[in-house]
Amino acid sequence: MHVTPLRWTGESLELLDQRLLPGEEKWIACRTAVEVRDAIRDMIVRGAPAIGITAAFGIALAALRGDDVRAAAEMIRKARPTAVNLMWAVDRMLRMLNPFPPSARLGMTAVTEAEAILREDVEGNMRLGRYGAELLGAKATVLTHCNAGALATGGYGTALGVIRAAVDAGKKIAVFADETRPYLQGARLTAWELQRDGIDVTLITDSMSGHFFQQGQFDAAIVGADRIAANGDTANKIGTYTVAVLAQAHGVPFYVAAPVSTIDPACPDGSRIPIEERSTAEVTEVFGKSIAPAGIHVRHPAFDVTPARLITAIITDRGVLRPPYASSIAGIVNG
Amino acid sequence: MHVTPLRWTGESLELLDQRLLPGEEKWIACRTAVEVRDAIRDMIVRGAPAIGITAAFGIALAALRGDDVRAAAEMIRKARPTAVNLMWAVDRMLRMLNPFPPSARLGMTAVTEAEAILREDVEGNMRLGRYGAELLGAKATVLTHCNAGALATGGYGTALGVIRAAVDAGKKIAVFADETRPYLQGARLTAWELQRDGIDVTLITDSMSGHFFQQGQFDAAIVGADRIAANGDTANKIGTYTVAVLAQAHGVPFYVAAPVSTIDPACPDGSRIPIEERSTAEVTEVFGKSIAPAGIHVRHPAFDVTPARLITAIITDRGVLRPPYASSIAGIVNG
Numbered sequence: 001m002h003v004t005p006l007r008w009t010g011e012s013l014e015l016l017d018q019r020l021l022p023g024e025e026k027w028i029a030c031r032t033a034v035e036v037r038d039a040i041r042d043m044i045v046r047g048a049p050a051i052g053i054t055a056a057f058g059i060a061l062a063a064l065r066g067d068d069v070r071a072a073a074e075m076i077r078k079a080r081p082t083a084v085n086l087m088w089a090v091d092r093m094l095r096m097l098n099p100f101p102p103s104a105r106l107g108m109t110a111v112t113e114a115e116a117i118l119r120e121d122v123e124g125n126m127r128l129g130r131y132g133a134e135l136l137g138a139k140a141t142v143l144t145h146c147n148a149g150a151l152a153t154g155g156y157g158t159a160l161g162v163i164r165a166a167v168d169a170g171k172k173i174a175v176f177a178d179e180t181r182p183y184l185q186g187a188r189l190t191a192w193e194l195q196r197d198g199i200d201v202t203l204i205t206d207s208m209s210g211h212f213f214q215q216g217q218f219d220a221a222i223v224g225a226d227r228i229a230a231n232g233d234t235a236n237k238i239g240t241y242t243v244a245v246l247a248q249a250h251g252v253p254f255y256v257a258a259p260v261s262t263i264d265p266a267c268p269d270g271s272r273i274p275i276e277e278r279s280t281a282e283v284t285e286v287f288g289k290s291i292a293p294a295g296i297h298v299r300h301p302a303f304d305v306t307p308a309r310l311i312t313a314i315i316t317d318r319g320v321l322r323p324p325y326a327s328s329i330a331g332i333v334n335g
Numbered sequence: 336m337h338v339t340p341l342r343w344t345g346e347s348l349e350l351l352d353q354r355l356l357p358g359e360e361k362w363i364a365c366r367t368a369v370e371v372r373d374a375i376r377d378m379i380v381r382g383a384p385a386i387g388i389t390a391a392f393g394i395a396l397a398a399l400r401g402d403d404v405r406a407a408a409e410m411i412r413k414a415r416p417t418a419v420n421l422m423w424a425v426d427r428m429l430r431m432l433n434p435f436p437p438s439a440r441l442g443m444t445a446v447t448e449a450e451a452i453l454r455e456d457v458e459g460n461m462r463l464g465r466y467g468a469e470l471l472g473a474k475a476t477v478l479t480h481c482n483a484g485a486l487a488t489g490g491y492g493t494a495l496g497v498i499r500a501a502v503d504a505g506k507k508i509a510v511f512a513d514e515t516r517p518y519l520q521g522a523r524l525t526a527w528e529l530q531r532d533g534i535d536v537t538l539i540t541d542s543m544s545g546h547f548f549q550q551g552q553f554d555a556a557i558v559g560a561d562r563i564a565a566n567g568d569t570a571n572k573i574g575t576y577t578v579a580v581l582a583q584a585h586g587v588p589f590y591v592a593a594p595v596s597t598i599d600p601a602c603p604d605g606s607r608i609p610i611e612e613r614s615t616a617e618v619t620e621v622f623g624k625s626i627a628p629a630g631i632h633v634r635h636p637a638f639d640v641t642p643a644r645l646i647t648a649i650i651t652d653r654g655v656l657r658p659p660y661a662s663s664i665a666g667i668v669n670g
Contacts, residue, residue, distance in 0.1 A: 022628040176634075179618070179626070181516060181540040187619070187627040195628050202632045205516040205618060207541040207574025211639040214576060239542025241549060245584050246577065283514070283540060284522070286621040291514070292522040293357040293530050297537045299511075304546040 003150040003193045005050045006057070008115065011064070013057040015045045018151060022192040033062040033072035040079035040086070043183070047152020048226045048262055049121050052085030056114035059093040064107035069097055081274040082235055082303045084227040084264040089117055121154035124259045124317030128158060129165030132222070132257055132315040136162070139172040140219040143209060146180045146237035147189035148224025148257060158257040159222040160190065162315060167199055174200040176218065178209050180237060182283045182300065206239055213250040221247045222315075225258035232308030232325025233270030234258075238301055244310040253312040260316050265333045270305035278302045338485040338528045340385045341392070343450065346399070348392040350380045353486060357527040368397040368407035375414035375421070378518070382487020383561045383597055384456050387420030391449035394428040398445035404432055416609040417570055417638045419562040419599040424452055456489035459594045459652030463493060464500030467557070467592055467650040471497070474507040475554040478544060481515045481572035482524035483559025483592060493592040494557040495525065497650060502534055509535040511553065513544050515574060517618045517635065541574055548585040556582045557650075560593035567643030567660025568605030569593075573636055579645040588647040595651050600668045605640035613637045 007014045012029040013036065020026050028044055030036045036058030039045055045054050055076045062072035077090045096113045097106055136142070142163060146152075149160035156164060166173045175194055180186035187203055194201040204212065212218060221243050227235045234240075234256050247254035267273060280298035284290055292298075314321040314329075321328040342349045347364040348371065355361050363379055365371045371393030374380055380389050390411045397407035412425045431448045432441055471477070477498060481487075484495035491499060501508050510529055515521035522538055529536040539547065547553060556578050562570040569575075569591050582589035602608060615633035619625055627633075649656040649664075656663040 023625065178542075179516065181514065181542055184626050191631045192628045195631060200632075202634055203618065203627055204634050205541070205573070207513075207516055207577060208634065208636065208639075210577030210580055211573060211636055212634075214639070238540070238546060242542060242545030242577065242581065245545055246580055249580050249584065283538065286626065287624045289622045289624060290358065291519050291621065292538055293527045296526045296530060297535075299537055299539050299543065299547075301543065301546055304543075304549070 002155055003196060004155045005045055005047070005151045006054060008057060013054065013061065015039050015054065017044050018046055018189060019043060021188050030058070031061060032065065033058045033067060033076060036061065037076045037079045040076070047147060048083035048085040048224065049153040049158070049259060050151070051080065051083050052089035052261065053118045053121055053154050055086050056089045056093050056117045059090065060110035060114040063097070063110035066105070069106065069110065070094065080276060082226045082276050085261050088261045092117065118154045121259065122156055125153055125156040125158060125161040126165070128257060128259065128315055128317045129156065129161035131320050132162030132255065133166035133169050133171065135255065135313065135320070136166045136171055136173065136220060141174040141176065141217055143176045143178070143218045143221040143243065144190060145178050145186065145223050145240050145243050147185040149190055149193045151189050151193055152224060158224045158259065160194065162222055162257050163199060164197065174202070176202050176204055176212060178204055178206045180239060181206055185237065209243060210246050213246045213252065218252050220253045220255060222255045222257055225256050225262045226303055227267065227273050228256065228258060228263045228314065229267040229269045229273060230265050230326065230329055231269045232311060232314065232323070232329060234306045234311060235270065235273045235275065235303045236306065238304050241304040241306045244306040248310050254310055255313055255315055256311055257315040260318055260332060263329060263333055265329070270307060273305060276302045337490055338531060339490045340380055340382070340486045341389060343392060348389065348396065350374050350389065352379050353381060353524060354378060356523050365393070366396060367400065368393045368402060368411060371396065372411045372414045375411070382482065383418035383420040383559065384488040384493070384594060385486070386415065386418050387424035387596065388453045388456055388489050390421050391424045391428050391452045394425065395445035395449040398432070399442035401440070404441065404445065405429065415611060417561045417611050420596050423596045427452065453489045456594065457491055460488055460491040460493060460496040461500070463592060463594065463650055463652045464491065464496035466655050467497030467590065468501035468504050468506065470590065470648065470655070471501045471506060471508065471555060476509040476511065476552055478511045478513070478553045478556040478578065479525060480513050480521065480558050480575055480578050482520040484525055484528045486524050486528055487559060493559045493594065495528065497557055497592050498534060499532065509537070511537050511539055511547060513539055513541045515572060516541055520572065544578060545581050548581045548587065553587050555588045555590060557590045557592055560591050560597045561638055562602065562608050563591070563593060563598045563649065564602040564604045564608060565600050565661065565664055566604045567646060567649065567658070567664060569641045569646060570605065570608040570610065570638045571641065573639050576639040576641045579641040583645050589645055590648050590650055591646055592650040595653055595667060598664060598668055600664070605642060608640055611637045
């Protein structure tokens with residue numbers, strides 16, 4: 001069985017509770033748009049494409065129940081601010097539903113559209129993976145940050161989709177996963193899903209990546225994205241920028257892997273991307289155990305912005321984009 | 336009361352168990368050299384100068400009990416490989432004890448020498464702090480990594496000694512402490528001791544420092560050292576090299592603060608510094624709770640080496656060293 005973060009039962013959306021992995025595999029059923037909004041906000045599901053797909057099913061649930069789909073859409077849109085796939089999926093659902101009168105029964109229409117978003121995401125990741133795999137040598141060690149894997153998408157993954165496609169193509173790929181504090185997506189999710197697929201993975205702390213760059217360990221760094229501005233600046237999980245600076249300092253290619261739905265052509269550059277500041281408890285507590293003195297002041301930006309100049313290429317489901325990104329992105333978005 | 340990691344009772348060395356901080360302040364009494372060796376190896380005490388002082392008292396305990404001090408010294412020397420202060424303190428104790436015949440009762444002589452090493456360390460840190468404070472502006476935000484504080488030394492600290500001296504001099508200093516995975520010395524120790532002293536401290540994860548460098552948050556980065564080679568290359572807690580690369584990329588001065596006893600003039604450059612690889616459980620478990628899938632492959636280098644070219648200055652108890660370090664270090668070691 002391939003790893004997937006969500007499944008549609010016909011009347012509910014079941015989400016794998018990613019907060020409990022890898023210790024426990026528990027599925028949570030969402031039956032209303034409010035439950036879907038809460039699941040996104042509380043990070044039961046995370047990863048930009050997975051959030052978008054979940055949002056689409058949340059709107060479909062509202063439609064099935066005869067709830068106000070437009071109100072549901074606006075509520076879900078505000079669940080998290082940085083990942084643009086959330087807004088993209090909400091807009092796509094609304095574009096499909098808007099021609100109908102408020103009284104129309106749109107349940108099955110909405111479910112069909114959400115299922116299309118899910119299916120297209122997985123198919124897109126498999127294409128993206130094949131494009132990206134061509135950038136790797138026959139034998140390569142790749143650093144990845146956070147989890148841009150099957151769990152972050154409809155399935156197969158973006159950054160990890162490239163890894164999977166390279167392995168499928170017979171390349172000998174070793175992955176270093178940094179643990180990705182504070183939420184530990186690398187240790188809990190990336191290590192888990194690569195281990196399940198039998199892919200060679202080594203876990204390190206975030207603080208170690210510099211040392212292994214210095215030792216010449218890495219042939220490439222590949223990460224996902226939460227939002228890509230029109231000029232190529234990319235918001236992704238906090239710590240991505242540090243990896244990009246290290247990659248450049250050591251002459252190692254730094255790749256962003258994301259579907260075109262992660263590109264926000266209305267956002268001119270990274271300075272316009274809203275960066276979510278999350279709870280300080282997520283920094284000071286690990287599985288409920290406090291690791292810092294009570295009352296300590298904490299900052300917790302959940303994302304950072306990597307400027308386009310540090311990005312060697314952006315691997316999308318419609319091909320590999322190269323600098324200058326303003327034109328390569330405009331070409332793919334309009335093309 | 337000022338923070339100190341150790342106290343000599345006249346017949347035992349009491350160590351504050353730094354593995355339990357900040358949740359619990361528990362003192363552990365060491366009465367034999369074996370207990371001292373175990374305490375260093377198991378990181379009840381850590382920090383290069385504190386390890387050296389602890390080792391000196393371990394040899395003093397052997398002398399007090401009439402045990403073989405030379406055998407005790409060689410056993411303690413091997414407790415951890417990277418911090419050269421350990422070897423420096425053992426050598427200093429042996430230099431003092433060697434002229435005496437094996438049958439001599441050397442207990443009080445050895446205790447007096449260990450107490451001198453402790454006292455000189457604290458006095459040295461206060462001088463070092465004043466030298467370093469002059470490098471900071473009247474208002475500055477400083478990033479530090481790991482814990483080079485009172486807890487890592489006989490008292491007052493090296494990197495945090497500079498902070499304390501600057502605050503004492505009336506400067507307005509804000510500190511960002513990164514948590515320093517895997518052992519969390521930043522979250523557990525630096526945050527705790529600065530909070531106790533009423534110094535403005537903000538906790539971040541290691542992955543966030545790049546973002547705050549990018550935002551122009553830092554006026555300087557100051558770290559301690561476990562071993563400084565003759566050319567200035569510096570081994571320190573894993574993650575230090577990443578901070579140094581980030582500092583250079585953003586034009587922020589990067590300072591190493593350490594006593595002259597941390598300099599190893601016999602070590603020509605960083606490639607010759609042994610890097611300890613510690614237990615994988617220290618990465619995969621936080622306070623006994625597993626954060627990664629069972630059986631995952633892990634790397635855990637406990638230190639990294641920052642090349643001299645990334646170090647703006649080395650702040651010592653005998654003054655501030657500037658590049659080229661080969662000559663400034665030779666001058667201070669021989670002078």
